Amino acid sequence: MIRMAVRCRPDQAELVLAELTVLAPGGVEESHGTGFVEYAIYGAEGELPDLGQVEAATGDGLVAVDSSEVPADWSERWRAFHRPLEVVAAEGGTAIWLRPPWEPRRDDALEVVIDPGQAFGTGAHPTTRLSLELLLGLYDEPASDGVGTVRGALTDLGCGSGVLAIAAARLGFSPVTGFDHDRAAISAAIDNAAANRVEATFRRLDLRRGLPDLAPLTLANLTAPLLELVAAQIDRPGRPDRMICSGLLEGERGRVVDAFAGPGLAEREFRALEGWGALLLEAA
Template sequence: MIRLAVRCQPEQAELVLAELTVLAPGGVEEVAGDGYVEYAIYGAEGELPDLGEEEAVTIAGGTVEVEATEVADDWADRWRSFHKPLLVGDPKSGPAVWIRPPWEPEREDLAEVVVDPGQAFGTGAHPTTRLCIEALIEIAGRGGPFGALSDLGCGSGVLAIAAGKLGWQPLEGCDHEVAAVAAARENAEVNGVEAKFERIDLKAGLPRLAPTTVANLTAPLLEAVAAGLAPDNLPETLICSGLLTSEYDRVRAAFEPHGLVETGRGAMGDWGSLTFARELA
């Protein structure tokens, strides 16, 4: 079995993941490092693209590092051992979310999200997903407001599902990838959460936004969302991630003209999040 690893800069991550998903629709392994993101796909010899002896190739218009290595026959078991449950929040002081793969034990005392890491659209382990969940937990810990929630760039649906377990309802999400929408629908069903997911190209226009909106997108896409806002389509609370900490100012500047004021920010390595509240007239 061959493991093909691709290491890229955080700002390249979304495009690189999209390219690799085409090569390995069964799943992409993700490792977030200090200043980089590594994706890996697995396959038998001859199943993966032949990159020869190259140590750097062009994917999605950017240069990335690549490394192909042989893995042991028990790679599937090792792969399972790599994916551990994730606790977001402190159950001793407030709400907390327990994200686990299907083979790990339940935690009935926590808001639990079950997601198969074999899917290529997010398991909740990425720093940007965790930052969004932390922001939701902070709101839930204050007693709300809850109500309807929109998840822009839903991926596997982890954020919407976590929000549902924390108390938000109804739930809607969208993504430009058809396969991501299908994965989100499947995950919602597995977790017993009612949610509506649909394919939408955010660059072409926004759906109707719920009072609480979560947008885990790159900074350019967040700016596109801001450009599409209208006085009759503004969230009351907006949680943004997918941006780098160096991009705080540009993202804040995109939303402030719409009366959305920064009320909090988070950071995990190079990744950041911003929370906004709508100013009342």
């Protein structure tokens, strides 16, 4: 597997992220340093441009680009950084305990055990946490008859290693179907679903070539450009009743809301964490 990293100034970050989205529909890894932001995408040899050590002009500055091979023992090294995490929508609400398989279990929370393998999806990223918070908020809502909770079919676009889809299945949503462009992500998601003993289906999908049938509740943890692409492909008759959209920066909120206004989905709630945002949209 090859890792292509792009390091840029913070003011260039949005432009660089948009450009990388074209190369990596399955997702982009982000890290921050003093005075810079680094984005990385992953793929098998031959799937990504062979950039090596080069500099590419972007806007009015220079961006450092580095292409390197991921160590064979990456998934073992990653254990040092993969820590358990509790996620709740609101104080007193349902809690989900995300943990890797080598960390001890908890009996006082709903567990989701995730081993990312080489899919780079651990649940710790703000976009995943925000999506889970919004999902838990829906789960904790009383149903229209005042009994039980709002559940049903769920679609997860950009499922990664399956964190959101598996959490949804653990909460009782069914059927659950996840889609991702990355083969490694689909493989990890299938393994993680089996480890959690939940029923969920995972398939490869290139969002640029069209959408699958969307469930009444659809999750899309992508990037702002890909969210706009999704919005442009949704027909009103087939639109979800609710969508949880994440992967956008706080400053991209308006453009994403505007994009989904076309198929008739309006903002109901917005949450932000560490510069990232997540939207709960409902059919208007």
